[in-house]
Every structure is written in C-alpha cells, then in structure tokens.
Amino acid sequence: MTAIPSDSAITVAGLCKSFGEQTVLDGLDLDVQQGTVFSLLGPNGAGKTTVVRILSTLIPADAGQMQVAGHDLVQEPDAVRAAIGVTGQFSAVDGLLTGAENLGLMADLHHLGRAAGRRRVAELLERFDLVEAASKPVSSYSGGMRRRLDLAMTLVARPRLIFLDEPTTALDPRSRHGMWALIRELVAEGVTVFLTTQYLDEADELADRIAVLDHGRIVAEGTATALKRRIPGGHVRLQFANPHSLDAAADALESTTPDEETLSLQIPADGSVASLRALLDRLDRAQVEPVELSIHTPDLDDVFFAVTGHSSANQDSTDQRGTDPSEAAEVANR
Amino acid sequence: MSTLAYSLTDSATMLRRQLKHILRYPSMTLMLLGMPIIFLLLFVYVFGGQLGAGLPGNGGGRGDYVNYLVPGILLLTVGMAVNGTAVSVAMDMTEGIVDRFRTMAIARVSVLTGHVLGSLIQAVASLIVVLGIALAIGYRPTAGPLAWLASLGVLVLFSFALIWLAVALGLTAKSVETASNTPLPLTLLPMLGSGFVPTDSMPAGLRQFAEYQPFTPVADTLRGLLSGTPVGGSVIAALAWSLGIALVSYLWAKRLYNRRYTR
Ligand SMILES: Nc1ncnc2c1ncn2[C@@H]1O[C@H](COP(=O)(O)OP(=O)(O)OP(=O)(O)O)[C@@H](O)[C@H]1O
Numbered sequence: 269m270t271a272i273p274s275d276s277a278i279t280v281a282g283l284c285k286s287f288g289e290q291t292v293l294d295g296l297d298l299d300v301q302q303g304t305v306f307s308l309l310g311p312n313g314a315g316k317t318t319v320v321r322i323l324s325t326l327i328p329a330d331a332g333q334m335q336v337a338g339h340d341l342v343q344e345p346d347a348v349r350a351a352i353g354v355t356g357q358f359s360a361v362d363g364l365l366t367g368a369e370n371l372g373l374m375a376d377l378h379h380l381g382r383a384a385g386r387r388r389v390a391e392l393l394e395r396f397d398l399v400e401a402a403s404k405p406v407s408s409y410s411g412g413m414r415r416r417l418d419l420a421m422t423l424v425a426r427p428r429l430i431f432l433d434e435p436t437t438a439l440d441p442r443s444r445h446g447m448w449a450l451i452r453e454l455v456a457e458g459v460t461v462f463l464t465t466q467y468l469d470e471a472d473e474l475a476d477r478i479a480v481l482d483h484g485r486i487v488a489e490g491t492a493t494a495l496k497r498r499i500p501g502g503h504v505r506l507q508f509a510n511p512h513s514l515d516a517a518a519d520a521l522e523s524t525t526p527d528e529e530t531l532s533l534q535i536p537a538d539g540s541v542a543s544l545r546a547l548l549d550r551l552d553r554a555q556v557e558p559v560e561l562s563i564h565t566p567d568l569d570d571v572f573f574a575v576t577g578h579s580s581a582n583q584d585s586t587d588q589r590g591t592d593p594s595e596a597a598e599v600a601n602r
Numbered sequence: 603m604s605t606l607a608y609s610l611t612d613s614a615t616m617l618r619r620q621l622k623h624i625l626r627y628p629s630m631t632l633m634l635l636g637m638p639i640i641f642l643l644l645f646v647y648v649f650g651g652q653l654g655a656g657l658p659g660n661g662g663g664r665g666d667y668v669n670y671l672v673p674g675i676l677l678l679t680v681g682m683a684v685n686g687t688a689v690s691v692a693m694d695m696t697e698g699i700v701d702r703f704r705t706m707a708i709a710r711v712s713v714l715t716g717h718v719l720g721s722l723i724q725a726v727a728s729l730i731v732v733l734g735i736a737l738a739i740g741y742r743p744t745a746g747p748l749a750w751l752a753s754l755g756v757l758v759l760f761s762f763a764l765i766w767l768a769v770a771l772g773l774t775a776k777s778v779e780t781a782s783n784t785p786l787p788l789t790l791l792p793m794l795g796s797g798f799v800p801t802d803s804m805p806a807g808l809r810q811f812a813e814y815q816p817f818t819p820v821a822d823t824l825r826g827l828l829s830g831t832p833v834g835g836s837v838i839a840a841l842a843w844s845l846g847i848a849l850v851s852y853l854w855a856k857r858l859y860n861r862r863y864t865r
C-alpha cells in the first residue's frame with residue numbers, strides 16, 4: 269500500500285483522456301479532502317462522466333497521477349474498488365429483479381453474510397422509502413425510485429467515498445430535495461462525496477468546493493460563495509410589441525444590444541425592487557410600455573460565461589467560442 | 603476467505619441472479635424449448651416414414667427413424683438454448699448494472715460464469731423435457747446406465763462449449779437483435795450434419811462439410827452410446843471439438859468482457 273500523503277480522498281494530477289481524435293480531458297488537476305462534498309460542475313459533454321468513469325476504475329486514463337482512497341488507481345484498482353461506491357449517471361440496477369433482490373445482490377457480492385446482509389437490506393429499504401416497493405420488479409419503478417434504489421445499492425457496504433454522477437438530473441423538484449437530504453445525511457456520517465452536476469444550485473446546496481469543468485480543464489475552483497462573486501449578476505428581459513417601441517426603449521435605457529428579431533432587450537440588473545423601479549421609471553418617461561418583463565437570476569450559464577467567456581451551451585457537437593459577434597466583443601473587452 | 607473462495611461465492615451469487623431471471627421470465631425459455639419439440643414431432647410424424655425407409659442397413663419405418671433422429675434433436679435443443687444465452691448476455695451488457703459490477707471488488711469473470719452456469723442448467727432441463735417427449739412418442743434407446751451417464755457427459759460438455767461461444771457472440775453483438783441472429787447457425791448445424799439424416803445421402807460438397815463439422819461427431823457419439831452401437835473415433839473428435847471450442851471461446855469472451863467499456 270502506498271502511503272497517504274494528506275487527508276485527501278482523491279488527488280488527480282495531469283489527467284488526460286481522448287476518445288479517438290477528440291480530447292475530452294486535457295490535464296485535469298483535482299484535490300478532494302476527506303469528509304467533504306466536492307462538486308464537478310459542467311454542461312453536457314464537458315467530460316464529467318468521463319472523470320467519474322476513470323476515477324471509479326471503469327476506463328483507463330491516457331495520462332496522469334491519480335490516488336483514490338489512498339490507493340494508486342493504476343497500481344491497485346481492486347483496492348480502490350473495495351473502498352468506493354459509485355452511482356453512475358445511468359441507472360445501474362437490475363431491472364428484472366425486485367428492489368430488495370437488487371440490494372440483496374449487493375450484500376452477497378460484498379460478502380456481508382446472510383443475517384447481516386438481510387439487516388442491511390431492510391435498513392436501506394426503510395431509509396430510502398422503498399419498503400412498499402421492495403418486492404416489486406424494478407422495471408415498474410418510477411425514475412425517482414430507481415435513483416433512490418441506485419444510491420441505496422451504492423451504500424450497502426458503507427463505502428467512505430462515493431461518486432454521484434448527476435444524481436438529480438430528470439428528478440422532479442420534490443424528489444430532488446429528497447435526494448439532497450439523503451446526500452446531506454451521508455455527509456453528516458463523514459462520507460466523502462464526489463458529485464457531478466449541471467446545476468449551480470445543486471452544487472451550491474451540497475458542495476464544500478466546486479470546480480467548473482470546461483473543455484477538459486478546471487477553469488475555476490472554490491467555494492460556492494467565492495464562485496458566485498465572480499458572476500456579474502442577473503438581468504431583466506423586456507419584451508416589446510414592435511420595433512418602434514424596442515428602439516425607443518433601447519434609447520431610453522442606453523442599451524446597445526436590442527435584439528431586433530425577438531423584439532427584446534436584456535438589461536443587467538440585480539433583481540432588487542429599487543433597480544426595477546428605476547428601470548420602469550425610465551421607460552415611463554420615454555413613454556414606452558413593454559409587453560412582458562422577466563427577471564433572471566444567475567445560473568450555471570452565467571457562471572460559465574463569467575469564468576470561461578463563452579456560453580455553456582452543449583459542447584458535444586461544436587465549439588461555441590466566439591460564434592456570436594456580441595459575445596466575442598464582450599470577451600475581448602475583458 | 604481466499605481469492606478462489608470469493609470468486610466461487612461471487613459466481614454462485616451471479617448464478618442465483620441468472621436463475622431468478624430465467625424463472626421470472628420463462629417465455630424465452632419456453633420459446634427456445636418449443637422449437638426442438640416441434641421439429642421432433644414434424645420430422646417423426648410428417649417425414650419419419652419416408653426418412654426411416656431411407657436409413658442404411660435393412661431400412662425401416664418411423665420407429666427406426668425416431669431412434670436415429672433423437673440425438674440430432676438433442677443437439678438442436680442445445681443449439682436453441684445457447685441462442686438464449688447470447689441474447690441474455692447482450693441484454694445484460696446494455697444494463698447499467700454491469701458497470702456497477704465493474705466498479706466493485708468482485709471476481710470479474712463471475713458475471714460471465716453466472717450466465718454460463720445458468721444456461722447450462724437451463725440446457726440440461728430442456729434436454730430432459732425433450733428426451734421425455736421423445737420417449738413418449740416411441741424413442742427406444744438401448745443404453746445401459748453407464749452409457750446414459752456418458753451421453754449426459756458428452757451433452758453437458760458440448761453445451762458448456764457452445765454456451766461459452768454464445769457468451770462471446772453475445773459480447774461482440776452491438777445490439778440485442780444482432781445477438782439473437784449470430785448464433786443462428788448453431789441451430790442449423792445439427793441439420794447440416796449427421797443429426798437428422800445420414801451424411802451419405804448428401805451431395806458431395808455438403809457431405810464433406812457435414813462430415814467435418816463439430817456437430818457430426820457429437821451426434822454420432824450420442825447415437826452410438828444411446829443405441830448401444832460402437833462409437834469408434836467419433837468420441838475422440840467430439841471431445842476434442844468440445845474442449846477446443848470451450849477453451850477458445852472462454853478466452854475470447856474473457857478478453858471481450860475485460861475490454862468492453864460501455865458508455
Ligand atoms: N466511449 C466514448 N467514446 C467516444 N466518445 C466519448 C465516449 N465517452 C464520452 N465521449 C465524449 O466525451 C465527451 C464528454 O463526455 P461525458 O459523458 O464525460 O460528458 P458529461 O460532462 O458527463 O456530459 P453530460 O452532462 O451530458 O452527462 C463527449 O463529447 C462525448 O461524446
């Protein structure tokens with residue numbers, strides 16, 4: 269066994285991974301402290317799942333030094349496997365078995381023994397609110413139930429380090445909050461959580477540290493508060509009935525970027541009542557009336573824009589950098 | 603516990619999982635079992651009179667043909683059963699649960715051994731059913747207990763080999779549909795050999811193929827053992843084919859499984 273240099277649960281240095289021509293991870297560095305929640309934030313195709321799959325021994329990296337749970341990922345993959353629990357992005361349950369059988373399968377594979385295994389299964393069914401569905405085949409479960417079972421299966425052997433790849437994507441708000449509560453309980457028990465998400469609010473709710481992944485690199489890292497300080501804030505969107513009022517409003521608000529196509533204006537604003545009142549006053553004085561007004565609070569897209577200078581929109585197909593002239597201008601202004 | 607003990611326990615766990623699948627969703631098993639039964643009835647009652655008269659030696663009737671046909675039908679039963687293996691392996695690989703197994707410290711190959719043992723049990727159960735029907739419609743083997751045991755051994759060994767082959771085919775398949783098609787030749791081979799009619803009656807090219815393909819020595823060995831006639835060299839060929847197919851397929855399957863990284 270290699271010595272553990274610090275209280276790091278995961279350390280990654282210079283992790284690279286390509287699929288054919290496509291470079292997905294390009295020299296990634298990470299350090300996750302034990303007993304904390306670390307969140308990897310990134311849009312579709314950023315490479316979050318790839319990181320999880322590498323760190324959980326599913327696929328090999330092309331380059332890099334990686335220690336997980338005190339073991340070298342390449343030298344001692346089995347020791348790593350014995351220490352971790354993984355809930356992947358896509359459900360990893362046996363659809364042909366019942367919920368209880370799925371958990372029982374995990375107990376058997378962890379060699380818990382008959383009695384201890386049964387106890388653990390009953391305990392987890394209770395905790396994850398699956399008692400009623402325990403003897404129904406998983407193929408009849410709802411998305412939220414599957415997700416809970418998935419996490420319960422990960423926890424059968426009480427791993428001290430778990431990977432959760434987008435645990436709440438496609439869950440309704442109630443199930444989402446339920447999942448957050450379950451994750452918080454784990455953290456309270458001292459479990460280290462490596463969480464990926466596309467949602468800033470989720471990272472904000474759960475994570476001690478957040479790293480923003482973009483084009484295979486970590487472009488920003490810190491606490492939620494520190495990251496949010498870097499966000500320029502929200503904006504107000506005004507919708508007009510015709511080009512004439514749009515121009516009048518643009519003049520009145522000294523906005524340089526009216527959108528002629530959608531007849532709308534975006535004005536930076538923090539969403540406070542005072543700023544809204546001031547905005548409406550100016551429109552009143554110019555005698556223009558928007559048909560619709562909406563307030564946008566900062567989201568992942570804003571964090572993204574703030575730290576990368578380009579939109580977070582899907583990186584799967586094309587690189588979005590600098591395709592929009594106004595965006596390019598703004599990047600240049602920084 | 604030692605590593606070996608763990609890997610046995612894990613394989614047993616995976617076998618239990620597989621048996622639950624088979625018992626809970628019996629429609630596939632029944633469909634795979636239906637085929638050889640239909641062929642048995644069809645060949646005995648529709649073609650049996652004619653084919654029996656054409657058998658070498660003194661020729662005969664329907665009764666003689668049943669005795670000739672049953673080993674072929676038993677191999678068809680095995681061929682169908684392994685079709686199911688390929689499909690269930692391919693289906694399993696599309697399920698996320700296999701990724702979960704890979705992130706756990708378990709004996710890797712146990713997922714595959716679970717499939718193999720499950721299929722073996724399924725194949726043996728199917729063979730017993732088919733044999734029971736054959737006996738009911740007039741099959742009269744003359745084998746003694748030892749010959750029965752030997753026949754069972756040959757069948758199990760050959761099934762084991764074909765099951766590993768089917769596991770590998772299931773792993774190579776890009777989709778479940780492909781997986782259900784690739785092992786189809788395995789169900790044709792009993793007919794393109796000595797399974798249904800003697801190879802002497804076939805045209806030259808086909809006869810050569812029929813004589814050298816693996817199902818023929820296995821069918822001949824079974825026929826010899828069950829009807830108490832000498833088996834000659836076919837038993838060696840049957841064992842060699844079985845062991846060869848089993849070994850190559852096992853290595854191939856293991857390699858495919860370890861190399862396979864699903865999304
Ligand atoms: N097995 C693979 N073969 C080829 N390309 C792959 C493979 N796995 C991932 N990729 C590519 O790598 C990139 C990153 O994928 P990854 O699944 O890690 O993204 P992600 O951040 O998890 O996205 P999402 O939010 O959609 O889950 C994508 O462009 C994807 O097409």
Ligand SMILES: [Mg+2]
Nearest residue numbers: 316317318357
């Ligand atoms: Mg992903």
